[in-house]
Amino acid sequence: MFHWIKQxxxxxxxxxxxxxxxxxxxxxxxxxxLDDVVRVYxxxxxxxxxxxxxxxxxxxxxxxxxxxxxxxxxxxxPILPLGExxxxxxxxxxxxxxxxDGEQLLAxxxxxxxxxxxxxxxxxxxxxSLDGGRSFERLGPGPLLTSDVHEPFVLSGPKIRRFGQRWxxxxxxxxxxxxxxxxxxxxxxxxHAVSDDGLNxxxxxxxxxxxxxxxxxxxxxxxVIHWAGRYHMFFCFKHSVDFRDNNRGYRIGYAYSDDLExxxxxxxxxxxxxxxxxxxxxxxxxxxVFELDGRLHMLYIGNQFGRHGFGLASAPAS
Numbered sequence: 001m002f003h004w005i006k007q008x009x010x011x012x013x014x015x016x017x018x019x020x021x022x023x024x025x026x027x028x029x030x031x032x033x034l035d036d037v038v039r040v041y042x043x044x045x046x047x048x049x050x051x052x053x054x055x056x057x058x059x060x061x062x063x064x065x066x067x068x069x070x071x072x073x074x075x076x077x078p079i080l081p082l083g084e085x086x087x088x089x090x091x092x093x094x095x096x097x098x099x100x101d102g103e104q105l106l107a108x109x110x111x112x113x114x115x116x117x118x119x120x121x122x123x124x125x126x127x128x129s130l131d132g133g134r135s136f137e138r139l140g141p142g143p144l145l146t147s148d149v150h151e152p153f154v155l156s157g158p159k160i161r162r163f164g165q166r167w168x169x170x171x172x173x174x175x176x177x178x179x180x181x182x183x184x185x186x187x188x189x190x191x192h193a194v195s196d197d198g199l200n201x202x203x204x205x206x207x208x209x210x211x212x213x214x215x216x217x218x219x220x221x222x223x224v225i226h227w228a229g230r231y232h233m234f235f236c237f238k239h240s241v242d243f244r245d246n247n248r249g250y251r252i253g254y255a256y257s258d259d260l261e262x263x264x265x266x267x268x269x270x271x272x273x274x275x276x277x278x279x280x281x282x283x284x285x286x287x288x289v290f291e292l293d294g295r296l297h298m299l300y301i302g303n304q305f306g307r308h309g310f311g312l313a314s315a316p317a318s
Contacts, residue, residue: 002232002254002271004298004313007069009279011061012309013044016074021046021057027306028095028221028286029299030159032105032133037062037072038292039133040299041079041107042310043094055082056092058109060133068297068312079107080127080136088113088123088143095221095286097160098133099198105129106198107136108169110156111143118177118184122156123147124169126199145171145193150205153177154186157220160198167195168260170222170233173205178216180241187240190222192260209235209255209265216240220250221286224260227296231257234270234298236285245304247274250285252300272298272313279308286310 013022027043041060048054057078064070079096083089089111096109105128112122123143127136145155153174161168172188190208193201211217222235236250243249254270255263275281280302288299296315302308 001269002296003316004272005316006272006275007312007314009302009309009311010063010069010299011040011042011071014308019059019074021078022059022074023047024308025056025306026309027301028157028288029301029310030095030097030288031290031299032098033290033292034062034065034132036065038065038068038290039063040310041096041098042306043092043096053114056094056112057082058093058096065292068292068314075134077135079129079134080109080138083111083113083138084141087111087141088146089125090114091120093125095157097158099160099162101198103130105133105136106160108144108158108160110158112156118186120154121147122154124155124158124171144199145169145201145203148203151191151203154188156188157222159221159223161224162198163226163260165196167198168224169193169195169201170208170224172220172222175207176216178240185241186218187216188218188220190219190235208233208263209253212253212265212267213237213239218243219253221288223288225289225291225296227291231260232289233257233263234287234289236287238283238285245282247282249283249303249305252284252287272300279303280311 032039059075062073092112111125123146126144129136151173157172193203233255239248253267255265282303298313
């Protein structure tokens with residue numbers, strides 16, 4: 001069983017004024033390990049427009065590698081501008097997963113746009129950085145992966161990994177939209193794709209995990225590490241309806257695999273629950289687990305889908 005010791009909230013955007021595009025939210029944290037800092041990419045939002053609509057940007061903070069609770073730097077600007085009018089990422093770049101590829105860094109990201117009959121749709125884009133991850137440029141204006149005959153709805157939440165010579169992309173695929181009262185809500189499951197070059201992908205269009213809450217349980221943010229001879233997936237899951245500002249929101253789940261194909265879900269092994277009170281008392285989600293100098297750490301968001309920032313939990317020191 002994994003056991004995590006909560007270190008508290010690390011970053012709250014409201015404590016760093018002066019960045020109008022970073023007014024609130026620090027969602028879906030993901031790391032890039034550098035020599036002296038750990039760069040944490042996350043999604044943020046400026047205030048809503050006059051119609052109450054948001055856009056999403058991605059930025060970063062650098063954390064002291066020797067003390068992950070100390071912020072060294074906050075990005076001066078989003079890492080990638082919003083897409084052009086009519087493109088798949090016109091209104092949002094969220095979430096992002098970054099990986100090294102030779103001299104460049106690649107960012108796989110969810111790009112979203114607004115719709116008429118549903119609130120939004122999402123596809124997966126690809127961008128690269130040649131300046132150490134401070135800024136990125138798109139490989140092109142269109143998505144890398146988008147809806148197809150087997151996955152007709154949302155395609156989002158990419159988490160990129162490379163094990164051996166194979167590239168692996170875990171992502172979220174929408175399975176349907178539900179009309180609940182005045183809202184339209186998406187149902188989505190965790191899926192997997194493989195590639196030999198990071199550009200051309202084979203999707204097996206298969207749900208990886210069983211459901212525990214309900215048949216329409218929503219699963220997101222699949223994060224896979226190889227540790228102690230086994231593959232471990234941390235993810236989050238919630239009810240499909242009535243999940244805002246209550247205890248039906250995200251919880252962190254866990255599954256393991258020996259072959260990256262077949263997964264055994266056992267949420268009792270996840271090791272991190274909501275706090276009794278405070279910023280993560282109603283919800284914990286979007287886990288990102290990383291190894292730093294032989295020790296495992298987890299970044300995660302709390303109540304209101306990360307409106308008030310992200311926190312840190314660490315495995316006990318050996």
